Amino acid sequence: MNDKVKEDVYPSMTVADSQNEVRAVNTVAIGAQLKAIRTKNKLTLEEASKRTGLARSTLSKIENEQISPTFTVMQKLATGLDIELPQLFTKPQAIQATGRRDVTLAGQGRSHLTSTYEHELLATQISNKKMMPYKSRVHARSFDDFGEWVRHQGEEYLLVLDGEVQLLTEFYEPVNLAAGDSVYYDATMGHLVVSVSEEDALILWVTAK
Amino acid sequence: MNDKVKEDVYPSMTVADSQNEVRAVNTVAIGAQLKAIRTKNKLTLEEASKRTGLARSTLSKIENEQISPTFTVMQKLATGLDIELPQLFTKPQAIQATGRRDVTLAGQGRSHLTSTYEHELLATQISNKKMMPYKSRVHARSFDDFGEWVRHQGEEYLLVLDGEVQLLTEFYEPVNLAAGDSVYYDATMGHLVVSVSEEDALILWVTAK
DNA sequence: GAACAAAGTTTCCTATTGGAAACTTTTATG
DNA sequence: CATAAAAGTTTCCAATAGGAAACTTTGTTC
Incomplete structure (x- = not known):
C-alpha cells in the first residue's frame, strides 16, 4: 500500500507527495525500441528512410545494435517518425499501474x-x-x-x-x-x-x- | 503513425493522442546544456572526464557543438554526471499549467x-x-x-x-x-x-x- | 516451385566521432 | 607583470558512424 504517514497534513498535499518517488528514466536498447516503433507503424526500412532522411542501411544497423547513433541522427529519427525523442530509449511506460x-x-x-x-x-x-x-x-x-x-x-x-x-x-x-x-x-x-x-x-x- | 485517420476509430486514443503534441519535448542544443550542468556542479572538464570516462577533449568538443555525441556517449554522460538522460537536451521542464x-x-x-x-x-x-x-x-x-x-x-x-x-x-x-x-x-x-x-x-x- | 519483387542485411568506402597529446588561454601567486 | 599551474581548446590519428550499392532473405504470383 502507499502512504501511511503524512496523511494528516493537507490531504491534497499528501496525495501529491505520495507520488514523489517514481519517474526515473531507465534507458533501454535503442535498436529494439526503434524497430518496435517502425513496425508498429507498419513502415519498411525504405519508408522510414524516406521520412528520416537516413540511409536504409543506417537504420538497419541501428536496429541491430551494430552502431550507436549520434544525437543528430536521433533527432532525425524523432522528427521523421513523429515521435518524442525520449521514446527512442525509454520503456513504453515505466511501471506505474501496469x-x-x-x-x-x-x-x-x-x-x-x-x-x-x-x-x-x-x-x-x-x-x-x-x-x-x-x-x-x-x-x-x-x-x-x-x-x-x-x-x-x-x-x-x-x-x-x-x-x-x-x-x-x-x-x-x-x-x-x-x-x-x-x-x-x-x-x-x-x-x-x-x-x-x-x-x-x-x-x-x-x-x- | 501520423495518420490522422484513427481519429474516428478510437475515441480515447484520440484523446490521449491529443496530449502527445502538448507534451512536446523540444530538444535543445546539447552542448550548452551539458556545459550548464557541468558548471552548475562546479566541475572542471578534467573532473567530468573522470566521472564519465570520456576524454577531456571530447567533452570540450561536445560543449562547443563541434561534434554530435553518439547515444553511447550520452549514456556515459548521464550516468557519470548522475542526471537523467533527457536532461541533456530538454529545457528544465517548466511547470506545466503554471x-x-x-x-x-x-x-x-x-x-x-x-x-x-x-x-x-x-x-x-x-x-x-x-x-x-x-x-x-x-x-x-x-x-x-x-x-x-x-x-x-x-x-x-x-x-x-x-x-x-x-x-x-x-x-x-x-x-x-x-x-x-x-x-x-x-x-x-x-x-x-x-x-x-x-x-x-x-x-x-x-x-x- | 520457378521467377520475380520487396524487404532487410552486409560490404565497402568516406565522413565524422572520440581519445592522447600538443597547444592556448585563464587564473593564481610571488 | 613574470611565472607557474590549472582549465580549456585544437590537432592529429585511430576507431566508428553513416551512405551507396551489392548481396541475401522473405514474400508473392503464376
Missing part, C-alpha cells in the same frame, strides 16, 4: 477527515499511480476556515458532483461552480474550495504531479 | 463525436496539462461496437456520473459500475466501456500519460 485495475464502489473509498473537508480516497489499492482521485464533502465556508492558502506541487482537476462551491485562488477572482461545472488549475497557486450551498457540497478531485 | 486556471461550465466543453462515445472535452483552454479530463456519453452497448480493444499510453480514472456502465478489460472480468462508482486502470491494457442502463450512461474520464 495491467492493473482498481474499482471503488460509491462510498467504499478510504475516508479521511479534516476540519474543512471530508475526503474519500479512491483507488487506494494501486500505489505509484499518476493520478490521485478522491471525492470530498466540503465543510469549509470561508477562507478563514483554512487560515492560509493551500499550495502543493502538481495540477488539479475538480468537478462539482453536488451542491455549489466557490473556488478561491491566489491569482483569480473567486468563481462559483455548480454541479456539473469543473475547473483545472495549477496547484502551486494558492487555492481553496468552500461550500456555498445549503448543505455541504460534494466534489471530485483528481491530482497529478 | 499559475493557470480554466473553468468549464456544465455542457460548455468542446464536443467530439464518435460512433461509440460522445465526448465533451474539458479544460481545453489549458494546453500542456498533465491530465486530460472529459465527460462522455456512452452509446456503445457491446464489445462489437468497437471491434477490438482500446489501448493507449497512460492511466485512466473513470467515474460514473449517471446511468450504469460495464467496464470490459483484457485481464479482468467485466465489472458493472453505477453512478458514484469509479475505477482506475492502466490504459495500455485493452479496455472499453459500454452502457448497460436504459439510456446512455454519462461518465467522467481523466487520462494521464
Whole structure:
C-alpha cells in the first residue's frame, strides 16, 4: 500500500507527495525500441528512410545494435517518425499501474477527515499511480476556515458532483461552480474550495504531479 | 503513425493522442546544456572526464557543438554526471499549467463525436496539462461496437456520473459500475466501456500519460 | 516451385566521432 | 607583470558512424 504517514497534513498535499518517488528514466536498447516503433507503424526500412532522411542501411544497423547513433541522427529519427525523442530509449511506460485495475464502489473509498473537508480516497489499492482521485464533502465556508492558502506541487482537476462551491485562488477572482461545472488549475497557486450551498457540497478531485 | 485517420476509430486514443503534441519535448542544443550542468556542479572538464570516462577533449568538443555525441556517449554522460538522460537536451521542464486556471461550465466543453462515445472535452483552454479530463456519453452497448480493444499510453480514472456502465478489460472480468462508482486502470491494457442502463450512461474520464 | 519483387542485411568506402597529446588561454601567486 | 599551474581548446590519428550499392532473405504470383 502507499502512504501511511503524512496523511494528516493537507490531504491534497499528501496525495501529491505520495507520488514523489517514481519517474526515473531507465534507458533501454535503442535498436529494439526503434524497430518496435517502425513496425508498429507498419513502415519498411525504405519508408522510414524516406521520412528520416537516413540511409536504409543506417537504420538497419541501428536496429541491430551494430552502431550507436549520434544525437543528430536521433533527432532525425524523432522528427521523421513523429515521435518524442525520449521514446527512442525509454520503456513504453515505466511501471506505474501496469495491467492493473482498481474499482471503488460509491462510498467504499478510504475516508479521511479534516476540519474543512471530508475526503474519500479512491483507488487506494494501486500505489505509484499518476493520478490521485478522491471525492470530498466540503465543510469549509470561508477562507478563514483554512487560515492560509493551500499550495502543493502538481495540477488539479475538480468537478462539482453536488451542491455549489466557490473556488478561491491566489491569482483569480473567486468563481462559483455548480454541479456539473469543473475547473483545472495549477496547484502551486494558492487555492481553496468552500461550500456555498445549503448543505455541504460534494466534489471530485483528481491530482497529478 | 501520423495518420490522422484513427481519429474516428478510437475515441480515447484520440484523446490521449491529443496530449502527445502538448507534451512536446523540444530538444535543445546539447552542448550548452551539458556545459550548464557541468558548471552548475562546479566541475572542471578534467573532473567530468573522470566521472564519465570520456576524454577531456571530447567533452570540450561536445560543449562547443563541434561534434554530435553518439547515444553511447550520452549514456556515459548521464550516468557519470548522475542526471537523467533527457536532461541533456530538454529545457528544465517548466511547470506545466503554471499559475493557470480554466473553468468549464456544465455542457460548455468542446464536443467530439464518435460512433461509440460522445465526448465533451474539458479544460481545453489549458494546453500542456498533465491530465486530460472529459465527460462522455456512452452509446456503445457491446464489445462489437468497437471491434477490438482500446489501448493507449497512460492511466485512466473513470467515474460514473449517471446511468450504469460495464467496464470490459483484457485481464479482468467485466465489472458493472453505477453512478458514484469509479475505477482506475492502466490504459495500455485493452479496455472499453459500454452502457448497460436504459439510456446512455454519462461518465467522467481523466487520462494521464 | 520457378521467377520475380520487396524487404532487410552486409560490404565497402568516406565522413565524422572520440581519445592522447600538443597547444592556448585563464587564473593564481610571488 | 613574470611565472607557474590549472582549465580549456585544437590537432592529429585511430576507431566508428553513416551512405551507396551489392548481396541475401522473405514474400508473392503464376
